[in-house]
Amino acid sequence: MWLQRELRLKARPRGFHLITDEVRERLPELAAIETGMLNVFIKHTSASLTINENADPTVRADFESYFSRAVPEDEPYYQHTLEGSDDLPAHLKASILGASVTIPITGGELNLGTWQGIYLCEHRNHGGARTVVITMQGEAGR
Numbered sequence: 265m266w267l268q269r270e271l272r273l274k275a276r277p278r279g280f281h282l283i284t285d286e287v288r289e290r291l292p293e294l295a296a297i298e299t300g301m302l303n304v305f306i307k308h309t310s311a312s313l314t315i316n317e318n319a320d321p322t323v324r325a326d327f328e329s330y331f332s333r334a335v336p337e338d339e340p341y342y343q344h345t346l347e348g349s350d351d352l353p354a355h356l357k358a359s360i361l362g363a364s365v366t367i368p369i370t371g372g373e374l375n376l377g378t379w380q381g382i383y384l385c386e387h388r389n390h391g392g393a394r395t396v397v398i399t400m401q402g403e404a405g406r
Contacts, residue, residue: 265293265296265297265300265400265401265402265403265404266399266400266401267291267293267398267399267400267401268397268398268399268400269290269397269398270307270395270396270397270398271286271287271290271395271396271397271398272393272394272395273286273384273393273394273395273396274393275390275391275392275393275394276384276386276391276394277386277389278328278350278386278387278388278389278391279324279325279328279386280316280324280325280327280328280383280384280385280386281324281383281384281385281386282318282324282381282382282383282384283381283382283383283384284318284374284376284381284382287302287304287374287382287396287398288374290398291398291400293400294369294372294373294374294400295372296372296404296405297369297372297400297402297403297404297405298370298371298372298402298403298404298405299369299370299402299403300368300369300400300401300402300403301366301367301368301369301400301401301402302366302367302368302369302374302398302399302400303364303365303366303367303398303399303400304364304365304366304367304382304396304397304398305363305364305396305397305399306363306364306384306394306395306396307394307395307396307397308358308391308394308395309354309355309358310351310354310355310358310387310388310391311354311358311384311385311386311387311388311391311394312357312358312360312361312362312363312385312387313361313362313363313364313365313382313383313384313385313396314361314362314365314382314383314385315365315367315376315380315381315382315383316380316381316383317379317380317381318376318379318380318381319379324383327383327385331357331360331387335353335356335357335360336353337349337350337353348388348389350387350388350389351388353387354387354388354391355387357385357387358385358387361385365382367382369400369402371405372405384396
């Protein structure tokens, strides 16, 4: 079985946001897959996806603090500045973190670790709604 759909995610402020439950809720077909894979791909160049800690929100705040320091705004050598001081740093952060995550499916569930969740990493101050493409492949349960 193959399934592919686009999900429009609401606009979120700059930062790291858990979207695991939103992905699960919008994929009722997940329950039918005994063994498979789920790929989540973001169709933007200034936001990214990653998997990390899903329980303590300070981890997400620390991620934002780290990336803001590692890839600062307003560097004098940036040339791509027409869309604002957060634009080029957002592209760099998105390239560092990546545009997709792939998760195993086992017994109709995402086979994530106990403390793992899918992050939408919003790198713009006003990024707007984001679109992800969900591609699910697997064998139905018996």
